Amino acid sequence: MTLYFEDLEIGQYAEFGKTITDADVLMFAAVSGDTNPMHLNAEYAEATPFKSRIAHGMLTASFVSTILGTRLPGEGTIFLSNSCKFKAPVRIGDTVNTRCTVTTLDPVKKRVTLKTECRVKDTVVLEGESLVIAPSRG
Template sequence: MRFKVGDKASYTQTISETHVALFVGAVGDTNPLHVDEAYAKGSRFGKRIAQGILVAGLISTVIGTKLPGTGAIYLSQTLRFLKPTYLGDTITATAIVKAVREREKGGLVLTLDTLCENQQGERVIEGEAVVLYEEPTGVRP
């Protein structure tokens, strides 16, 4: 079998003003905690934070490009937001294979532990993904 329990992959990115601005443009989340420094300064966080779903999107990058990679389709994802991510934080998203099963119709279903950690090694997000994987056919991107 191509994947086994314990297989692991990660992706790291520093969350910038540009990421937040592009996310706002894409989905319209203009919560002042994300876009208004003066407002955020008076909040419990003391400064602007990135949207949790923006940060969780790094998990999608791992799944779609590394583990299992091309041919992966999300079936589900749970998320627990544990700590804020501040602009300038470097986040490492990781997926770890928890279970693999073959489908009668072909392909595999992988259950993955998913997590995001900041540059201090603090876990900011954790969850579990279930992913359908079918071996790509034809030309790979």
């Protein structure tokens, strides 16, 4: 699905939900090379303030990319920048609900700024902002 720049409005949003599995964490570690034992070793993680393994923060942040590249704006979107603050841990078994909301539109450059937020239930686990170039009809 693609929404063209001309279809976008301030306040428009898209959402994506994903339950984090052990396999997700293991595959992300393999692909990214981030083998921090906080994510992979239960015994190690039990001795940390989190008391259990947690998912990679960038795995959570990747759900923003999922929305931008497949839903809002969608196919053909060019990701320019992203900022994010990690607010709380995501654990295996948690369902992460991500929302990206259009906050500004630059019609000259076809750029879109979006507020990004990931939640587990009522807890914000990530918040930030993304800047993209949206596909255009013109």
